[in-house]
Amino acid sequence: MANEEDDPIIQEIDVYLAKSLSEKLYLFQYPIRPASMTYSDVTHLSAKIKPKQQKVELEMAIDTLNPNYCRSKGEQIALNVDGTCTDETSTYSSKLMDKQMFCSSRTTSNVSRYAAAIYRKGEIHLTPLHGILQLRPSFSYLDKADAKHREREAANEGGDSSQDEVEDDIKQITVRFSRPESEQARQRRVQSYEFLQKRQAEEHWVHLHYYGLRDSRSEHERQYLFSQGHSMAGNTELVKSPSEYLMMLVPPSIEEAKDKCVSPSNVLSMAQLRTLPLADQIKILMKNVKVIAFASLMSLLAPGTDPTAVLRCIQQVALLVQGNWVVKSDVLYPKDTSSPHSGVPAEVLCRGRDFVMWKFTQDRWVVRKEVAAVTKLGPEDVKDFLEHMAFLRINRGWEFKLRCDEDFVRKHPDVVQRQQMLWMGIQAKLEKVYSLAREHAAPKKQATQTAVPLLVSGEQRVSLAKAKVQQTFGQLEQEFQRRKAESRVSRAASPTDVLGIRIKEEPVSDEEPMDTAACDGLSNRLVNGIHWEENSGDSLNGHLLGQDRITQELRAFVEATFRKQYVLTLSELKRLFNLHVASLPPGNLLFSGISDRMLQDVVLDTGCKQIMVPFPPQMTALPDEQKVFALWEAGDAYDQHRQILLEIFSKNYRVRRNVIQSQLAREYGEEINKQEMDKVLKDCCVSQGGMWYLKGTVQQQTS
Incomplete structure (x- = not known):
């Protein structure tokens, strides 16, 4: 309030509200046209409007005498659109593209806060806008040219027209009786694009007469922008309080209440979605996404949402498949509905979709023909089921959309156990309904003996195989040590063969390392990927020699890879290593199994460094995916440049080019x-x- 003395009022201007054109005033915008190039001097050939939809079409002439106009192109376009014939249906009667059509689109559904203002003699007169429309050129003439082209192709095709007519006459006709439409089905039909297009087409065009900017009729209409009765004393006095006046200027938004959806299938903004109860939010999200990981679901909900409450709600509308949540079939196909493709009742659709979901609990891949053969449903329905939760891979089948969420399985074993019990019940029903053969149904005891997900990933299989090999190798080592200790008694007499291995007569101290070797009966075989030779004096050191050779080959792979890539995440490095191993001949030492720790140690030994990229906390990447390694010294002229660049990324996970350059x-x-x-x-x-x-720190976008 103390600053008011430094900011004096220079002038007071009266503001009046004009309502004569409040229901007829539109603001036209031309977003692809510069403001300096107006259409005021362009000849307007016709104008029409659909008042309810606020849709306007303007037809304007093109200056064909302008030196920038290409006459040959204009003639070619007119020929493509109208052909050689000229009649009343022709778009371009002059056989030249001499006009263009502009169609409008609404910028906003609520224009109550917008008005047109005009200033005259110290007064401002405001007229509320009825609509704001953006006009862009229409290319409907291209559709007409395509139709002409298709007609010409059909006319050029050979064939006996009389035979075609006979075949049309004997075509079989299938008669179907539609079911009584439910309220939910009616709402979906009303909100469909086809229904909206049909309703828009039903409104008739109202043809208008266009008057130019300098026309006397336009000048007469502009007078209505001034308030007609503002001289009356009752209209000039403001009797509202400051708070009421502010409420009139900025009223609360009623658009949200007006557009509030009446069914979960409607499209909502995230702001509107978060005003609903948590159960309704999750149901709407699941109906739209079909398949989602739990971490992704939590990121879509409001911050601070209780994960326990989310788990309680998600289990009501979704089932757990490979650690991810898939919406239940009865949510997508409510009772008393039917398939839009075949008219099959919702109960049959739910059973078929449950069978597809159950197949994905057994394997990452599902074959469409197998599903169709078991469920006896049409190809369109089966395709819908698969598109909900899988991607089509050429010559392989349908692969589940998301990878197995092992992190969720590890953190929520009680939920996984409960979902497994539900799937056992669903499996029993499917076996009874579809009479599944033994090869279709998975063993039930397998689901009850373990708390891991129904699908075992490749990494889990490799881990189990490694554990089994280590257990076997440990047993071999213990047996060898026991027999070697027994053989020390007769060592002084003569060299002795123990387990097919030649043991020399040198004394063995207690500090001597106890090497592992093959057990009895093994000759020239692989033990844990290391080749052991029978009766070899160096066989006791075979394990150490094999490890050195493995390290050398692994080191050569790492050096060659980082010379090409410079920067790699651990997950990408493992993928490249698996491809490298797959290309090696059978029996190579690298087939023995390389742990992640060993791979990382070799990477650090080859002169690479781990870059601690500060990822944002909301990123859901696994810890291994956030490990980034970079070649610190390549020996070229750009080493220092790359080191400075890597130090920049140790402070932020994304940087602009100008920051790096500076x-x-x-x-x-x-x-x-x-x-x-x-x-x-x-x-x-x-x-x-x-x-x-x-x-590797950001997922590449595909177009």
Whole structure:
């Protein structure tokens, strides 16, 4: 209030509200046209409007005499659209594209806060807008040209027209009687795109007469923008309190209450969605996404939502498949509904979709023909089921959309156990309904003996195999040590063969390392991937020699890989290593199994460093996926450039190009040329959305 003395009032202007054109005033915008190039001087050939939809079409002439107009192109377009014939249905009667059509689209459904203002003699007159429309060129003439082209192709095709007519006459006709439409089915039909298009087409066009900006009729209509009765004293006095006046200027938004959906199938914004109860939020989300991981679901809900409450609600509308949540069939196909493709009742659709979901609990891949053969449903219905939860892979089948969420399975074993019991019940019903053969149904005892998910991933199988090999190798080692200890009694007499291994007469101290070897009966075999030779004097050191050879081969792979890639995440490095091993001949030492720890140790020994990228806390990447390794010294002229770049990414996981360039300039005292900059960025980074990320730290977008 003390600053009011420094900000005096210079002028007071009266504001009046004009209502003469409040239901007829539209604001036209041309978003693809510069403001300096108006259509005021362009000849308007016709105008029409659909008042209820607020849809306007304007037909404007094109200046064909303008030197910038290509006459040959205009003639070609007119020929493609109308052909060689000229009649009253022709779009371009002059055989030249001499006009264009503009169609409108509504920018907003609520224009109550917008008005047109006009200033005259110290007064401002406001007229509320009835609509704001954006007009863009319409290319409907191209559709007409395509139709003409199809007609010409049909006319050129050979065939006996009389035979075609006979075949049409004897075509079989199938008569179906529609079921009584439920309320939910009616709401879905009303909200469909086809229904909205049909309703829009039912409204008739109202043809208008266009008057130019300088026409006398336009000048007469502009007078209605002024308030007609503002001289009356009752209209000039403001009797509202400041709070009431502020409420009139900025009224509360009623659009949300007006557009509130009446069924979960409606499309809602996230702000509207979060106003609903938690159970309704989850049901709407699951009906739209069909398949989602629990961490992704939590990220869509409001911050601070209780995970326990979410778990309680999600189990009411979804089932657990491979650690992810898939919406229940009865949520997508409510009772008393039917298939839009075949008219099959909802009960049959639910059973068929449950069978597809159950198949995905057994394997990541499902074959469409197998599903159709068991469920006896039409191909469109089966395709809908599979598209809900899988991707089509050429020559392989349908693969489940998401990978197995082992993190959720590990954190919530009670939920997994409860879901397994539900699937056992569903499996029993499916076996009874579809009379599943033994090969279709998974053994029930397997589900009851373990608390892991019904699908065992490849990594779990590898871990189990490694554990089994280690257990077997440990038993062999113990047996060898026991027999070797027994053989020490007769060692002084002569060399002795123990377990097919030649043991020398040198004394063995207690500090001597006890090497492992093959057990009795093994000759020239692989034990844990290491080759052991019978009666070899160096066989006791075979394990150590094998480990050295494994390390050497692994080191060669790591060095060659980082020379090409420079920056790799641990998950990407493991993927490349698996491809490398798959290309090796049988019996190679690397088939013995390389642990993640061993791979990381070799990476660090080859001169690479782990870059501690500060990922944001909301990212749901696994810990291994957040491990980033980079080649610190490649021995070329760009080593220092890359080191500075990697230090920048140790402070932020995404950086703009100008930040990197300025940092390099500060370090070198001069600007780095574009070629060097591009080389460094190409070696270590990828660009997405105007930002630069280290390789592997951001998912690449596909078009």
